[in-house]
Amino acid sequence: MHCSDCSEQISLYLDGLLDQEQVTRLQAHLAHCEACRAEWEAVHWLSSILEAEPAAAPAPDFAARVNLRLQRREARRRRVRGGIGVLLGSVGLWGAAAVAVALLFVVLWQPSLRIVWLDVGRPLAGKAFSILAVLGRALYSVVHELFQRPSWLLLSGNAILALGLIALWTRIVLRPRALMLQVNAKT
Ligand SMILES: [Zn+2]
Known part of the structure; x- marks a missing residue:
């Protein structure tokens, strides 16, 4: 057997795909070829580890996290759709x-x-x-x-007007923010 065929024969052997005659030939080659024996040992060791190790399981909260992410994405999509609805x-x-x-x-x-x-x-x-x-x-x-003729009437009227405007401005500026915070807290 040639060394170049040996790698393929080794993996076929590990998969149980070699007949008795091929196995005998492979063993004969490994007995006198140090390089191929080293490869055989490495591959055999790796395959035994892979067989012993159970398949990697996802973290216990993986499903919950994926679900949360999907819900957030859906909420975002709904918000965008709502905005488009208002605009239209x-x-x-x-x-x-x-x-x-x-x-x-x-x-x-x-x-x-x-x-x-x-x-x-x-x-x-x-x-x-x-x-x-x-x-x-x-x-x-x-x-x-x-x-x-500036008088107390004018001055107090101006003050009331200014206070009213400030109150209106505060309401307009703060209300959408409070609403947005509520929406964000919910999602
Ligand atoms: Zn060899």
Whole structure:
């Protein structure tokens, strides 16, 4: 037997795939070839270790950890999907508003309706506008008067306004964060 065939014969022997004649030839070669005997010993030793060692079992909490990971991934996916839903919803609302405005524009542009608009709508709108203008001017003069002569009323009004704005700002800034923290704690 040649040394180059020996490695293959050794592994076939360990797998029980050699007939008696082949086994005898292999043993005869190993008896006088030191290199192949060394290889035989190494391979035999390794294969005995592998047979004695039970298959590596996963850690006891492996399944639980995988499960937790899958749940987290699912929660993340749901959050992303929810965000996309909100986004699409608001886009839909804005789209509906745009369509409504466009329809109104088209309707008002119809010749017959334009006459109605010119006859009834515009004077009414003009009246409303003049009333608003009067109210605006009155409001402006009151504010102007107050700013000309600072008084305790103005100062306290400003303070109340500032406090209200701060409270509103705090609510707007802190509320989504609290909600987000709750969501994160749950997942
Ligand atoms: Zn040999």
